[in-house]
Amino acid sequence: MIKLDINMLPKLWPTEKPNLDFDSHGWFSHHRVFQQIFTKDVKNVCELGSWLGSSTRFILDCSPSCNLYAIDHWSKDIKDYGNGKTALPINPGIEKISTLWNQFIVNCWDYRERLHPIRAYTNDGLRLLGEFDIKMDVVYIDASHSYENVYNDITDSLKNWPDAKIIGDDYTWDTVRKAVHDYADCNGFEVEVTPSKCWILNKK
Numbered sequence: 630m631i632k633l634d635i636n637m638l639p640k641l642w643p644t645e646k647p648n649l650d651f652d653s654h655g656w657f658s659h660h661r662v663f664q665q666i667f668t669k670d671v672k673n674v675c676e677l678g679s680w681l682g683s684s685t686r687f688i689l690d691c692s693p694s695c696n697l698y699a700i701d702h703w704s705k706d707i708k709d710y711g712n713g714k715t716a717l718p719i720n721p722g723i724e725k726i727s728t729l730w731n732q733f734i735v736n737c738w739d740y741r742e743r744l745h746p747i748r749a750y751t752n753d754g755l756r757l758l759g760e761f762d763i764k765m766d767v768v769y770i771d772a773s774h775s776y777e778n779v780y781n782d783i784t785d786s787l788k789n790w791p792d793a794k795i796i797g798d799d800y801t802w803d804t805v806r807k808a809v810h811d812y813a814d815c816n817g818f819e820v821e822v823t824p825s826k827c828w829i830l831n832k833k
Contacts, residue, residue, distance in 0.1 A: 632762035641748060642741050647731040654725065655683030659798070659827045666796065666829075667691035671766045675700065675758065675793075677751045677782055678772030681729065682736040688769070689740045697740075698765075700747045700754030701772070703730035751782050759789040770797035779808035783830070787816075800826040 663684075667674070671692040679685050679699040689697055705727050725732060730748070737744055747754045751772045768786040772778065779797070786795055799805050800822050809828050813820045821829040 633760050635761045635763050638745060638747075638761060641746050643734065646738050647735050649728065649732055649735045651736055652681060652725070652732055653683065653736075654681055656680075657683035657687060659684070659823065659825045660687065662796075662823045662825060662827050662829075663687055664691055666767060666794065667695070669694060671695045673763055673765045674698070675755075675765045675768045675786065675790075677701075677754075677768065677770045677786075678798075679703075679733060679746070681725070682733050684769065684771065685733075685737055685744065686740060689743060695766075696743050696745060698745045698747060698758060698763075700749060700751050700758070701733075702750050703733060703748055705729070751778070752785060755782070755785040755789060759785075765790040765793040767794045767796065770795065771799070774799055774802050774805050776804040776808045779805050780812055783809070783812045795830040797828050798826075800828040 667688050669692060672695055674688055674692065674695050674697045676685055676688065676697060676699045679701040682699075685697060685699055689695065733746070747757060749757065765786075768790065770779065770782045770786070772782060783795055783797075786793060797805070797809065800809070805828075809820055809830070812818070813830060817833050818830040819833055821831055823829070
C-alpha cells in the first residue's frame with residue numbers, strides 16, 4: 630500500500646489569529662512523567678483529545694524538534710463530551726464549549742509550525758493519519774473515556790504504529806482502567822501506572 634506524503638495533510642490553521650485572550654484552562658497533571666517520555670529525541674507524537682492545549686503545549690516544549698498531530702473534534706455540541714451522559718455542565722470550563730476550537734488555536738498559535746490539528750473523532754482521525762507516511766514515536770490517549778472508545782483508540786493506534794509507545798490519562802476512571810488492562814492482557818503488554826495516574830503500555 631502506497632502511503633501519502635504528510636505534506637498533503639489538510640491544513641486547518643487560519644491565516645489570522647482569532648481575537649481571544651490566552652486561556653490556560655485544562656486538567657493536565659503529568660508534568661514529571663512527560664518530561665521523561667517526551668525527550669529531544671522524540672520526532673512525532675499523536676495526541677488523542679487536546680481540549681484547549683495544555684498537554685499539547687507541554688509536549689511540544691519538552692520535545693522541541695517534534696511534530697505533534699492533535700486529533701479532537703472540538704465540538705460545539707455538549708453531547709459529544711462524556712458520551713452525552715456525564716454531568717459536564719457542572720464542570721469548570723464547560724461554558725467554553727462554543728469556542729473550543731478558536732481557543733485551542735489561540736492557545737497554541739506559537740506552535741503552529743509543528744502542531745497539526747485534525748478536527749475529527751479519534752477513529753476517523755486515526756484512520757486518516759494511517760494513510761500517511763509517518764511513524765509515531767508516542768501516542769497520548771485522552772479522548773473519550775468510555776470502555777469501547779479507549780480500547781479502540783489503543784487498538785487503532787497500534788494498528789497504525791505498532792512500535793509506538795502508548796500512554797494515556799485518567800487511570801482512575803473504571804472504564805479507562807478496564808479497557809487498558811483488557812487490551813494489555815490480550816496483547817502481551819504490561820500496564821505501568823505513574824503517581825499522577827498516567828498509564829503506560831509496556832511490551833512484555
